[in-house]
Amino acid sequence: MATELEIKLTLSEPAQARALEWLLARPEASEGPRKTLINRYYDTPDAALNRAKAALRVRQAGDRFIQTLKTKGEFVDGAHRREEWEWELAGPELDLSLLEQTPLHGQVDLSALALAFETNFQRQVVMLESGSSVIEVAVDSGDILGGGRSLPLREVEFELKAGEPGELMRWAKALACEVPVFLNLVSKAEQGYFLAGIYRPEILVSSEPLSVTKLLHTLSVSWLTGEPVKLPHTALSAITKAASAAGFDTEWQELNHSLQSGTTTDDLIQKFPELGRLQLALALVG
Structure with a gap:
């Protein structure tokens, strides 16, 4: 198990292109690989994983297959912090035995898991290294598919690989000074659940002060x-x-x-x- 710390920004297509150009021009930046990622998310017919605020997927990147389980985690200082489990697979099928040592075991009927939706996109990686801090930037563009519908996906994600968490915010703020961005707390998985008709959040209005x-x-x-x-x-x-x-x-x-x-x-x-x-x-x- 690992802990993931990231800031996710949603952009328009032109702004995303400008963002990538700006990132690659930074002296701290090095251009990483460009990948095609096919992601299949799974849940039970009664959406047990969604209710548990968890997301389970199998990602295909070239000839590699990776099974990932993420928890919802928390939002702290502009960044998402989540627990995450990852396993290499031999092929595209879920390996249910890998989930036995996770919080899902005993809480979810694993045998009932089925494909719920997909997120398929191109990812350009940019690595930022400053002092002891290493940040992986993922510039994602593609589509989220579920319930016979689709949503365009255009994001820039800053993920801390090493060093000070404050560096995430510093870089996100610097990018926001260059192009219009939207700090998005809705994950790719939540977007997929919404399209599939499994998850529909509501806006609750109260007179009490909002955080x-x-x-x-x-x-x-x-x-x-x-x-x-x-x-x-x-x-x-x-x-x-x-x-x-x-x-x-x-x-x-x-x-x-x-x-x-x-x-x-x-x-x-x-x-x-x-x-x-x-x-x-x-x-x-x-």
Whole structure:
């Protein structure tokens, strides 16, 4: 078992191309391999893994097959921290025996696992090395397929391989200064579950003050479902303080007005090119 720490940013196709160009031009960068990744995710008919906040997949990269189990984990300082298990396979079929030493054993009927959806994409790897820190950047472009539907996939992921966790945020913020980004808390697996009709998150509105993490998650859910967000002033009071502490008073005032009036995340992304910078700043102080 390993612990994965990463920051995931969603971008438009033109912004992603500019992001890759900018990353490769950094003196700390070295260009890694370009891979075609075919990922098949599995769950039971009653979505037991999804309810357990876990994701199980078999990834094909060339002639290699890797079985991976991930837990939902937690969101800390703008980054996702998850437990992760990986095993090399001889072929594309699940090896259920490998799951016996994981939290799934005894909680899920492993014999009922079946294909739920796929995420298939091209990945360009860029390695960033600065001091003792090593970060793997994955620039992913492709599609998520489930339930007879598809979603375009365009992401840049920063994953810490060694060194200081703060380096993840430093690089994500630097990229956000170059191109418009969206800090997305919805995983590839959650997008697939949504398309397959297994998972449909809802936006819950309360007058109680939202935490930064809750606001970021709400925006991510709206991005996925297209559901509008309309929040009362009282729910945003703590975020106003966090934005001020981060030095983003002006940007937050505009966003705050839109959230109180009612809007979708897609509209916010179009209207506020600085949205990603604000999200990352809030995540760091919140």
